[in-house]
Amino acid sequence: MTAYITLSMILFSIGAVGVLVRRNAIIVFMCVELMLNSTNLAFVSFARQHGNLDGQTAAFFVMVVAAAEVVIGLAIIVSIYRARRSTNVDEANLLKA
Amino acid sequence: MITFWVLAPLMVIAALGLLFARKAVHAALCLAVVMISLAMLYAAQDATFLFAVQIIVYTGAIMMLFLFVLMLVGVESREAVVEAIKGQRIAAAVVGLAFGATATLAIGQTVSAAVVGLDDANQYGNIHGLAELLFSDYVVAFQFTAALMIVAVLGAMVLAHREILVKPKTQYERAEERIKAFGDAGSHPGVGATPGVYARHNAVDMPALLPDGTPLEESVSAVIRNRQQDLPTRGRHDVEATLSQINDEDLGGLAAPQLGASDGSGEQEDA
Numbered sequence: 001m002t003a004y005i006t007l008s009m010i011l012f013s014i015g016a017v018g019v020l021v022r023r024n025a026i027i028v029f030m031c032v033e034l035m036l037n038s039t040n041l042a043f044v045s046f047a048r049q050h051g052n053l054d055g056q057t058a059a060f061f062v063m064v065v066a067a068a069e070v071v072i073g074l075a076i077i078v079s080i081y082r083a084r085r086s087t088n089v090d091e092a093n094l095l096k097a
Numbered sequence: 098m099i100t101f102w103v104l105a106p107l108m109v110i111a112a113l114g115l116l117f118a119r120k121a122v123h124a125a126l127c128l129a130v131v132m133i134s135l136a137m138l139y140a141a142q143d144a145t146f147l148f149a150v151q152i153i154v155y156t157g158a159i160m161m162l163f164l165f166v167l168m169l170v171g172v173e174s175r176e177a178v179v180e181a182i183k184g185q186r187i188a189a190a191v192v193g194l195a196f197g198a199t200a201t202l203a204i205g206q207t208v209s210a211a212v213v214g215l216d217d218a219n220q221y222g223n224i225h226g227l228a229e230l231l232f233s234d235y236v237v238a239f240q241f242t243a244a245l246m247i248v249a250v251l252g253a254m255v256l257a258h259r260e261i262l263v264k265p266k267t268q269y270e271r272a273e274e275r276i277k278a279f280g281d282a283g284s285h286p287g288v289g290a291t292p293g294v295y296a297r298h299n300a301v302d303m304p305a306l307l308p309d310g311t312p313l314e315e316s317v318s319a320v321i322r323n324r325q326q327d328l329p330t331r332g333r334h335d336v337e338a339t340l341s342q343i344n345d346e347d348l349g350g351l352a353a354p355q356l357g358a359s360d361g362s363g364e365q366e367d368a
Contacts, residue, residue, distance in 0.1 A: 001208060001212050002204065002205055002208055003098075003101060003105070004101065004138070004142070005204045005208055006201050006204065006205065007101075007105050007108065007109070009197055009200040009201045009204060010109055010112075010197055010201070011108065011109070011112050011131070012197075012200070013193045013194070013196050013197030013200070014109070014112040014113060014115070014116060014193070014197075015112070015115075016193055016196065017116060017189050017190060017192075017193030018115055018116050020185070020189035020192070020193070021116065021185070021186050021189045021190070022116070024121055026121050026163065026166060026167060026170065027115070027118075027121055027124045029163075030115060030124055030125065030128045030163065031115060033128065033155075033159065034112060034115060034128060034131060037131065037132060037135055037155070040135070040147075040151075041135055041138060041139075044138075044139055044142050044144045044147060045142060047142075047144070047215065048142045048143060048144075048212060048213075048214060048215055049208070049210060049212045049213060050213060051213025051214060051215060051217055051218060052218050053215070053218050053219075053223075053226045053227055053230050054230065054234075056144050056146070056147055056223075056227060057227060057230050057231060057235055059144075059147055060146075060147065060150065060227065060231070061235075061238060061242065063147075063150060063151070063154055063155070064242045064245070064246070065242070065245065066155075066159070067154055067158065067159060067249075068245050068246055068248075068249035069249075070159050070162055070163075071162070071249050071250070071252075071253045072249055072252050072253060072256070074162055074163070074166045074253075075252065075253040075256035075257045076256060077166060077170070078166060078169060078170070078256075078257060079256050079257065081169070081170050082259075087170055
């Protein structure tokens with residue numbers, strides 16, 4: 001049981017570091033997906049530990065929200081790319097004073 | 098547990114590949130490996146429904162969406178190597194390691210209760226049990242996800258939609274415009290001159306030559322004209338060299354036209 005949660009934590013940390021380090025918006029987005037997936041693993045593991053299916057239901061809802069989030073996020077990336085010809089997150093600083 | 102120990106190192110390596118991959122496509126492949134391995138871990142933990150959904154929704158739909166966007170945005174686009182904030186990478190690595198270590202230790206100390214297992218909860222089947230929960234305790238949340246989906250679809254349509262602001266001209270309208278320009282300003286309504294074909298050059302970036310030897314800049318496509326600032330001089334230089342050669346050889350008193358800064362009106366006297 002602890003092994004599953006540890007793996008989930010390791011994947012979550014790798015995803016978090018990826019969000020901080022990578023500059024390509026699409027890869028940053030993939031790292032966010034990795035973090036969501038790792039929390040799903042934790043949900044499923046805890047569901048097995050506690051012997052009820054609430055954890056699996058939570059993981060199911062996370063998947064639904066992640067799917068919606070990916071659709072919107074990728075649409076935003078495509079429209080930013082159209083306007084600026086770049087997916088570098090450092091260059092999207094138009095709102096800076 | 099064998100499944101776990103086979104898959105866990107693979108998943109960590111693939112996740113690290115997400116961090117270090119140069120190309121976005123390789124990162125996407127690494128993420129697909131992680132997602133399929135996760136599906137197998139779900140299957141190993143009696144979550145058969147989530148196993149199927151993970152493969153169908155994540156590796157099937159979401160990864161395909163990522164790959165589609167990668168194709169749109171450019172597979173070969175490289176990342177900037179310059180750090181925007183100094184020392185950000187090292188700081189991020191340190192923070193990430195610290196976070197991972199803290200979380201792992203904390204969970205290792207707190208998760209100690211015995212594993213109950215899902216045999217009881219899954220007695221009528223995993224899908225049956227999930228459906229019972231979903232349509233009783235979580236039915237409101239379930240209905241909200243329906244609203245969320247509709248909003249997401251509408252949002253994606255609005256974001257990806259490109260408005261055509263000006264109605265595109267038809268061929269008839271463009272022909273009418275050309276004839277009107279001919280009547281008003283006397284501009285030639287027919288096909289323009291094609292770019293030059295010479296002994297040493299046969300390319301769209303070489304301007305055609307007028308009878309007096311001056312290059313006709315309009316014969317080159319406007320795109321190339323704007324991109325290559327030195328284009329006319331390049332063409333002129335080459336033609337100039339050829340003409341001076343002809344002059345040197347003095348072909349039977351045939352005076353070759355002189356190239357120069359003149360606007361073409363003084364050429365007749367020279368010849």
